[in-house]
Amino acid sequence: MGNSSSMLTQYDIEEVQEYCQNLFSQQEIVSLYQRFCQLDRNAKGFISADEFLSVPEFAMNPLSQRLLKMVDGLNFKDFVAFLSAFSAKASVQQKVKLIFKFYDSDGNGKVSFNDMLEVLRDLSGSFISNVQREQVLTQLLKEAGYSKDSYLTLDDFNKIFGISELKMEVEVPVD
């Protein structure tokens, strides 16, 4: 990709566009590059966790720590690929896949009871007790036909989310 501080060439843009399965337009990719360079303060070619956390809106998000594991140290191509799930053109399956990857932090293709519990804990903090969290999760899993010891796969996630609407869209500002 070359030095971050240089401009993107047409080849670079097309390469990135292909990598993210055409979910972003070329203008959006240029905008994302400007943003990437803005966040990557010393032109290292990736954005460090600290630099992500310097965006207050991101740091305030309850999911930021877990999300950092997914985005820390990504180069520009992977950065765009990550964000492509939030494009208006992305399908529900692509969005569900990202959600699955978020839960499956060790990347072994299976989401355990613990994974789901951890995310619930991030989202609810100290406002629900641990016991209550486990209870709720166990009960809802049972109602959906799973047990506490089940490992959910991507297919399970697709079944759970179904084909219903998933509102997960971010607009890339284009100057």
Add this chain to the structure above:
Amino acid sequence: MNSSEGKLKSSSSELDLDRPNIEDYLPSGSSIQEPHGKLRLRDLLDISPALTEAAGAIVDDSFTRCFKSNPPELWNWNVYLFPLWCCGVVFRALVLTIGWIIFLSCFIPVHFLLKGNDNLRKKMERALVELICSFFVASWTGVVKYHGPRPSMRPKQVFVANHTSMIDFIILEQMTAFAVIMQKHPGWVGLLQSTILESVGCIWFNRSEAKDREIVTRKLREHSQGADNNPLLIFPEGTCVNNQYSVMFKKGAFELGCTVCPIAIKYNKIFVDAFWNSRKQSFTMHLLQLMTSWAVVCDVWYLEPQNLRPGETPIEFAERIRDIISVRAGLKKVPWDGYLKYSRPSPKHRERKQQSFAESVLRGLELEEK
């Protein structure tokens, strides 16, 4: 049936954060999932609102926008204008040098010889500081339009202005010798601060020291009560912002029991981007950049003095003044504390979101049990 409101409204006693409720500003509320009817597994696993917010912040956020400097426009670089520009730079450097010579040759004798006669010395030093500031402004080919009645020297009043660069101070100082409260800088700027600016009565603070705030508040109060101190100029944003947005005002200037006179400063971006991005440039480089651009054109509005209204808290007062200044200078308001440049947000914000989510889950559960 549970009918309590999920969203948290903080009482005004939460002032230890030194800022009003961010939730009132941010367009979120999207972390709250409203389960319709029974709570299902899907509702619990659906983290798309929070994920979307995080991704939105990664793609664009209103805080980083405040500190974005504009790349210089290159409309004015061509063969015809170049020699003219070179002459301009040389001329300006000359003007500045002459200014310093005149200033130092008057200031040093006045400062030492008139040690006994304080009143006269102060008057002359004020006039001289105003003079050197005028020379500075001339060295950038500054075209400053002042609107509104000039500040008068009265006790129990402070002036507040939006902050774009340290040159704000120089531009205002050439008209009126203000006493200013500033961060102590290293290098030649620090030297200037401790010698010349002492004479107009400046107050120093150190951002990194925690206890510093109380000391500074006390000094501010003492200064504003004194009758023959120079009028106090404060930049309540606490940091330089890029003249298109305004960040939240710190309440320190608004709880001194004084009249607050707002000043709005707006730079014309066509000629130069006067924003001093202290993370990217040292002040020396910034000044050089100003001296080598065509002009610094700006408008300064002295606005109507305001007093604390009965029943108004200092934070509400600060926001009201920020409104007045932002409207006059065409700035967009953002709900961020400028010091977030140097530190992380308080965990309270995350906890509020967690509380909303927890409450909506518990509500969904209660619906189930009915």
